[in-house]
Amino acid sequence: MNVTTAVIGAGHAGLAASHFLTAASIDHVVLERGEVANSWRHERWDSLRLLTPNWLNRLPGSHYEGPDPDGYADMGEVVDFLERSAKDVPVRTGVTVTSVRRSAGGYTLTTDQGPVEARTVVIASGACNVASVPALAAAVPSSVEQVTPFGYRNPSRLPDGGVLVVGASATGVQLAAEIRRSGRPVVLSVGEHVRMPRVYEGRDVLWWMHNSGVWSQRYDEVDDLTRARRLPSPQLAGASTLDLNVLTALGVELVGRLSAIRDGAALFSGGLRNVAALADLKMNRLLDTFDQWAGTAPGERFAPTDVPGTARWRVDLGSGEIRSIVWATGFRPDYSWLDVPVVDPKGALTHDGGVLGDGLYALGLPVLRRRRSTFICGIEDDAREVVDHLRLHLAG
Amino acid sequence: MTNGVNVQALLDAREVLKGAPEAAQFTWRASSKWQHGVHSTTRIEKFFGLGQEQSHKSESVFEADHPAIFAAEDNGITPIEYLLVGLASCLTAGIASVAQNRGIKLNSVEASVEGGHDIRGILGADSDVRNGFNDIKVTFSIDADAPRADIEALVAQSQKRSAVFDALTNPTNVTVEVA
Numbered sequence: 110m111n112v113t114t115a116v117i118g119a120g121h122a123g124l125a126a127s128h129f130l131t132a133a134s135i136d137h138v139v140l141e142r143g144e145v146a147n148s149w150r151h152e153r154w155d156s157l158r159l160l161t162p163n164w165l166n167r168l169p170g171s172h173y174e175g176p177d178p179d180g181y182a183d184m185g186e187v188v189d190f191l192e193r194s195a196k197d198v199p200v201r202t203g204v205t206v207t208s209v210r211r212s213a214g215g216y217t218l219t220t221d222q223g224p225v226e227a228r229t230v231v232i233a234s235g236a237c238n239v240a241s242v243p244a245l246a247a248a249v250p251s252s253v254e255q256v257t258p259f260g261y262r263n264p265s266r267l268p269d270g271g272v273l274v275v276g277a278s279a280t281g282v283q284l285a286a287e288i289r290r291s292g293r294p295v296v297l298s299v300g301e302h303v304r305m306p307r308v309y310e311g312r313d314v315l316w317w318m319h320n321s322g323v324w325s326q327r328y329d330e331v332d333d334l335t336r337a338r339r340l341p342s343p344q345l346a347g348a349s350t351l352d353l354n355v356l357t358a359l360g361v362e363l364v365g366r367l368s369a370i371r372d373g374a375a376l377f378s379g380g381l382r383n384v385a386a387l388a389d390l391k392m393n394r395l396l397d398t399f400d401q402w403a404g405t406a407p408g409e410r411f412a413p414t415d416v417p418g419t420a421r422w423r424v425d426l427g428s429g430e431i432r433s434i435v436w437a438t439g440f441r442p443d444y445s446w447l448d449v450p451v452v453d454p455k456g457a458l459t460h461d462g463g464v465l466g467d468g469l470y471a472l473g474l475p476v477l478r479r480r481r482s483t484f485i486c487g488i489e490d491d492a493r494e495v496v497d498h499l500r501l502h503l504a505g
Numbered sequence: 506m507t508n509g510v511n512v513q514a515l516l517d518a519r520e521v522l523k524g525a526p527e528a529a530q531f532t533w534r535a536s537s538k539w540q541h542g543v544h545s546t547t548r549i550e551k552f553f554g555l556g557q558e559q560s561h562k563s564e565s566v567f568e569a570d571h572p573a574i575f576a577a578e579d580n581g582i583t584p585i586e587y588l589l590v591g592l593a594s595c596l597t598a599g600i601a602s603v604a605q606n607r608g609i610k611l612n613s614v615e616a617s618v619e620g621g622h623d624i625r626g627i628l629g630a631d632s633d634v635r636n637g638f639n640d641i642k643v644t645f646s647i648d649a650d651a652p653r654a655d656i657e658a659l660v661a662q663s664q665k666r667s668a669v670f671d672a673l674t675n676p677t678n679v680t681v682e683v684a
């Protein structure tokens with residue numbers, strides 16, 4: 110097959126790219142190894158709802174039209190939404206790209222359904238293909254079951270007994286809460302995290318992020334871009350606040366960042382108080398930014414994170430107290446199929462706002478062109494600008 | 506505005522070392538000699554870094570002993586108190602650097618550090634008691650031309666980038682052998 114542009118991946122990023130490619134009359138194909146919205150169908154747990162409200166989840170050419178704009182979609186609703194926006198998109202499902210390499214005319218893609226020659230390529234294969242698990246997991250005793258968010262579906266599939274959830278960003282706080290509600294004792298290992306209230310001054314905190322300009326900040330205006338791109342997801346989940354204080358009230362035990370497993374015991378950092386203080390300070394600074402933007406007097410300020418006076422720094426993994434570990438330690442992309450030297454030693458793409466050079470592009474990465482790039486609502490501007498660049502590249 | 510920290514040099518070093526991880530490998534060294542009883546003397550002068558041998562301007566000498574209530578001669582502070590020296594000075598240096606970087610003028614920075622220690626551990630009186638500190642509390646009094654929230658942020662950030670805070674709060678592999 111010969112196309113002007115090959116798009117890899119039919120998540121919202123690939124679909125958005127297609128929207129603008131069509132608008133620019135650039136012939137293209139979207140190659141998807143599974144189905145449209147594959148990640149949302151197969152790589153999420155049962156209870157997951159988006160942390161972005163329905164009204165905010167806009168894609169180019171489609172937005173939420175249902176009865177509950179302030180609600181938070183479940184996975185079925187997300188899949189429906191993406192399918193609707195894929196209506197006129199030239200997607201080839203069930204096509205796995207196994208290699209991309211430079212060719213005389215652009216790029217040769219090898220797929221399990223035959224080769225594709227393309228002048229330009231948009232990588233929209235997702236930023237969260239693999240669960241990142243720290244190397245120290247190898248030292249966990251075999252009596253303790255280990256699961257990543259990709260394997261986790263619901264608490265009933267975990268063994269009875271205590272659960273250590275490692276990581277307190279969006280995934281970790283959500284799983285800790287539901288596992289605790291299933292009656293299991295939960296220990297939550299907390300490193301650096303981003304605390305946010307669900308609602309500030311009567312509006313969803315993401316309404317503020319979206320409208321105040323915080324999320325519009327461009328990648329080339331961010332002070333420390335490397336850091337911004339590695340920022341953990343906010344502690345948000347569906348309809349209500351889910352910060353560490355809420356978890357403590359649910360009976361979740363907080364401990365510091367997991368720093369080693371030694372002699373069958375998990376050792377946690379003694380710096381829990383500081384990561385909580387940092388998160389509180391940053392949250393308050395964010396709320397100050399909202400007030401300044403709104404030109405109003407400071408609104409509600411939330412109670413500081415209540416860190417236990419004596420957080421445990423050692424939990425014996427052999428005692429039977431902990432029967433399973435949930436690694437909520439983040440996700441990373443998989444570029445093992447990419448045979449173009451654009452991946453840095455840490456496994457991230459070397460790109461300038463999604464432009465990799467020589468007609469190669471990426472979409473759907475954290476702070477790709479703006480702070481909101483990670484989210485569904487961030488794709489429209491990014492995809493428009495990236496496809497604009499691609500169009501000019503083709504024009505030569 | 507200056508707190509006397511050359512932040513530009515630190516920021517430049519950060520950029521350079523990002524691309525040269527080998528040069529970032531430092532080895533800090535100390536050599537100690539037993540004197541008498543529980544008194545020892547430790548000297549520090551040379552270290553390795555930026556790919557070559559380096560040296561302090563001059564050698565520093567530290568006496569360690571135990572107080573009279575431990576039936577010792579008290580020729581110097583106890584070894585565990587040196588950890589407090591390290592922690593206080595590391596956090597203080599961090600505060601000065603972060604303040605410099607954020608344009609905050611410091612008028613005074615004072616810290617009091619308390620380490621809670623149940624000595625039944627080291628005496629072997631109770632095997633459930635650990636040898637080291639049970640907890641450490643650092644209290645900073647800072648006078649600076651900045652609102653309290655900014656000062657709290659300085660203190661929080663200094664912990665985030667502190668070598669000694671990390672070394673005390675996280676486990677480290679330690680090898681002790683006979684030459």
Ligand SMILES: Cc1cc2nc3c(=O)[nH]c(=O)nc-3n(C[C@H](O)[C@H](O)[C@H](O)COP(=O)(O)OP(=O)(O)OC[C@H]3O[C@@H](n4cnc5c(N)ncnc54)[C@H](O)[C@@H]3O)c2cc1C
Nearest residue numbers: 118120121122142147148159160161206234235473484485
């Ligand atoms: C747990 C979780 C919760 C999230 N919640 C929210 C939220 O509430 N709100 C929000 O706005 N964002 C959320 N996000 C962030 C983001 O919206 C999702 O990660 C989203 O799936 C990213 O879309 P994408 O199109 O970039 O990638 P994906 O949806 O991952 O799509 C990439 C597609 O590429 C395909 N693919 C990959 N490699 C190949 C290959 N070699 N050949 C062919 N096809 C390939 C995959 O099968 C997949 O379908 C969440 C992310 C995660 C992980």
